[in-house]
Amino acid sequence: MIKPTSWSSREESLLLLNAYIDDELDAASALDVERRLESDAALKAEHDRLRQLRSALESQIAQEHASDDLRRRIAQIADSPGAVVVPLRSSFETRDGWRRLAMAAALAAFVAGAGTYGILRQDPVSNDVATIVADHRRALLAATPYDVASSDRHTVKPWFDSKLALSPQVVDLASSGFPLAGGRIEILDGKAVPVLVYQRRAHVISVVAVPRTVSAVSTSPSLVETRDGYSVIRWRGRDFDYFSVSDIAESELSEFVARWRDAAIER
């Protein structure tokens, strides 16, 4: 129950009026609102409008009813133990993301069923990739996909220095059509790691830089995989392993990585 502290503003009295109509106030506060309504004509008018709106919503908004087809598909979800495989409706073919998801589920079912769980464990980086894609998606849902917004690498790099005492290479690719947008920090395998954020038209590219303990040559080829419709390309750079993730076309992301590596080597 919500207790009003005071009636300090018009705005607050409207909030309380709404809570009153929603039956969310305790008895004493509800009584207080009722007294106000008797003496405050403007508040009473607002009260009447809100009541009208409520009855309009009640009478005019029809209930949704799931189709038999949807009900059947949902009921089948619980029918496949261990993994979820559902039949796809025909228009799914045009929906790439959903199809990939279903294919991932089907693959999971196959792997679990065949007892070949071991093949998933060959690559310890695989878990990191899942985490990186999940983080990228979370970042897209946030108000901004970065904690520090700057297109200037001389701002982004020192920011990582001060936050993490880590300094990944930050290259400027604005001239190639991949402007730097900023940076954020992600927790990967329990450690805070820097993430560079680039833009490509309306799309966001995250570049996660994972510090490497063993130094290695930076000319190894990059590895590509896709997960839930996101392309992930990883490569080894100077002192860091880099992962780039985005929903842009894989070929475009490859171009981005190639230019990024070129620029990093030049400096």
Place this chain on the structure above:
Amino acid sequence: MDDKQRFAEVVLPHVDDALALARWLTGNRADADDVVQEACIRAFRAISSVGDANPRAWLLAVVRNTAFTWIAKNRPKVMVTTDDEGTFERAGLEMVESQASPETTLIEKTDSENLHHAIAALPLSYREVLVLREIEELSYQQIAKALSIPIGTVMSRLARARSLLIQRIGMAGTGKAGVA
């Protein structure tokens, strides 16, 4: 009780409500079907973790999060404008104005089409609170939990959503009266 039984008791009875929420969030029925199916898959995976308190509110929260993932992917522009500060300010102004004009009779006479348009035109962050309260009839507490926002934010978004609706219905009504 096994997972299948639990799924049948916790999820299946609320599919219509799940569909209503998805329909209001995505804007159309075909996308809502997809979102609900995906949400039910997620719900089944997490079925052993759901408590007995309010499985319907839990399922609606899953649907809401699934819908947001879907919107972020398929309509990224909608997400960008959701928490736009300007929207909050405009909404505040409109609320003050709406007190002055007596549209009560127009609200009473509004038809379902007008009302649908007015709800669909609400910014996503207002719409979801309004739908969870008015159509799904969740409590403030349940909405706050489902959306991971403070109760005060639920209250202000709900009040503003309603003010915007009253305002828009009033304007639609005035327009019609003018034509006639």
